[in-house]
Amino acid sequence: MADHSILVTGATGFLGSSLVRHLASSDAFSVKAPVRHPRVNFPVGVEILPIEDLDASTNWHAALLGVEFVVHTSARVHVMSETVKDPLVEFRKVNVEGTLNLARQAAAAGVKRFIFISSIKVNGESTLPGKPFSAHDDPAPKDAYGVSKLEAETGLYRLAASTGMEVVIIRPVLVYGPSVRANFLTMMQWLFRGVPLPLGAVHNQRSLVSLENLISLIVACINHPRAANQTFLVSDGQDVSTQQLLKKLASALGKPARLMPVPVWLMHGVATLLGRRDLSSRLFGSLQVDISKNQELLGWTPPVSLDQGLRMTAQHFLESRNS
Template sequence: MDNRDEILITGVAGFVGREAVRQLLAKDWRVRGLIRSEAHSELAPHARLSLHKVGDISAISDWSPLVSGCRVVVHLAARAHKTGESPDASHALFRRTNVDATIALARAALAAKVKRFVFVSSAGVMGDFSQRPFTEADLPQPASAYAMSKWQSEQALQDICRQGAMELVVLRPVLVYGPGNPGNLARLVRLVKTGVPLPLASVENRRSLLNVGHLAAIITEAAHLPAAAGRTVLLADGNDVSTPELLRAFAQGMGVKARLFSMPPSLLLTIARLLGRSRDAERLLGSWQVDTKLKAELFGAFPREATIRGLIETGRSER
């Protein structure tokens, strides 16, 4: 990479953002990273890294100074979780942060003659459950406010990029794992760590997952790979695992025994419904897969042993 090339990346202090910055710097990019505040940044100083405190991205009134001079924009920052507000308020917040701010950034990038806009969306736009692996040809059916906001952003970006010469790459990652990962996987790791017996030994589902390092490498490639221009790509390792395999890998990393016993999944679902936890049970028991043919064609395959090793390392980080 020409060391004169500068890339703007939002959300650099996040789980994915930190790894993406590390890999972009390793490829000789000059990185202009946006952070909410200094307190949220754990990035080490680097000669080719400049950090800009911007606060809430939905409050940025003028993106022009931030995108000026950049060849590529990678948009990672997003509001991902509800925080207890009403459904109407939640939808409005997702819209303001994930859609309106994305549109404002993209318009400023287009005006600044940015060559490429890489948008990190979500495979969740495809829907909550899959009868077969989703492909890029399938019609998105977002079920949550978050997924809907990502799908609306994708459509808006397509319209904006058609107005000029800015290339668009849309990446749709599945659930991302790695040491220090937040969210649902972190809660699952902590559950295994307690040693509580779990009735999941008979579950034979398949779940697509994505290694954080692999995602960061894909983002780095997507910033310049000619064949990626104009593409929307579902991202996963391509090495789908069952829930028992996932739990055993976490347990191995933590140096504990995965205490799993058998119970018919149909009975587990019935119990979960009675307890009002149907969606949680469906995530543990059901399958959710994406087809990675296009991902592998553009960005390469990811070895199964690397997936298992990454899951073990994820568990080890919680020791």
Template sequence: MILVTGATGFVGQDLQHALRIRDFAFRAAGRSAQAGCFAVGNIDGGTDWKAALVGIEAVIHLAAANQNVIDGSNSGPAVFRTVNTEGTINLARQAAAYGVKRFIFISTIKVNGERSVRGRPFTPHDLPHPTTEYAVSKFEAERALIALSKTTGMEIVIIRPPLVYGRGASGSFRALTQLVRSGIPLPLASIDNRRSMVYVENLTDLIVTAVFHPAAPGQILLAGDDVAVSTPELLRRLAAAMGRPARLLPCPCAVLRILGRAMGKGELVSRLTDWLEVDISHTRRLLDWNPPFDMRNGLKRSL
């Protein structure tokens, strides 16, 4: 039996579907009571998981306080630490006490850093460089889980995804989709970067693989689609998936950054212009895994 936390969220709903079609027994858990979902209340260092953990062999921990630079709804530093660090450690300790064999933690590529160097994609062997409170909270949870594994023997698997997209996704992906659909000309044609993303069904396929694969324990697995694309190329692919023309205009990146800072949108512009490329070759080799959907089909299935 598998326990899925954050089961009613964007990734959690798709993960439930992935487990059902494979006929794997699981228990869904969330903050509030919903049909077929075990309610645990607020997630922090004091959450009581005991009833949810009865009979569980593996935990997939998706529940988190996330950041959203699009609508300004970032949780504060205290909330990130409470939910992502203290809440994760508390769940893991109780899971180990109940004899859970494997704990899958969904972290973030931002533990590696906010941006990669041109031509040098992030790998799981890089020194961590979290720079935001959100990324720090995830990294601290990772370190605590690794330490807990050494004292309890519970197997730990850490998965670091980049931006996750799919039907129903919010944040950056939804904003870009709405811009392309609007037909408004966008001054983004001059951006020369590479950014990795992961289609939600690719991510959930990787998660399910990691639950059972004998080589997964003790590993940091980077997730991603088959390719990383530039921001203009992503917009062109989105437009093609919609059957629309991509209306892109040239504008120097330096000008975009100046305008972004002046409008209080500097972080958003950085996400559009910076590199954030992920090398998933370690994940591919270790688990004999490949993303089941290429980006073209992932984008089509997302609209």
């Protein structure tokens, strides 16, 4: 019989679905997965629960019965091209009001620990080379998504202080892994097709985190006593430039990296003229994180190296093309 009952929100998402499968493979956990569309294939033993949209009015009573831990991965995610008139209002509905509504009900139901998957955007958008963000830095979000995540974190810590429910905050950097979507998938498609890319002169430093390493830290935070009411940053522990990342990923795909050494200042100027400063920042800027707190407090280090994570991601990409 499982030792712990755990509720995972966002169970059909990139992170949530893999986390559910990982937890369900262990005899230590019985897993509840609230979903909007019950016709989802989960491992045997996962309790699938129908749930409405995540907002301030969602009723979590049935889902929280007997639950000891909550891992909250569900969110309105950051998008590169926002279309709504006031993004912060929309982000707050889900990321702040929806999160705190769930957390208040969790505390009332006797949940021991609430793990919130936040974002490195709470710290900011970029770092100077060799000066990584740490979990102890003052938050400095620059966009509506980051602001909403910080407001949720602040509300959760206030709730922890008033109710005794333990809270753990995890701020991932860019997450990649099998079934990754968005820009990372586009990058793999370009490399696979042999598209020449003007990124051969980009010598920034970026932290990334594989899905496997993020899940490993979440599991460590579920019941480690020293994780209670702490904030953690997470990465693979190895930083790379955009140029190095493309070369490593191309190698994992069994393809040459066709990189042209176009000056960064020129590409940044073109991106600015095209209204894509956000993309320019990701491609050319640095964003590093210091994860030493994880080792010091939890004894946790990334079990999967960057190269291993990229190989697993590339292998899944190649297999999906052949299936």
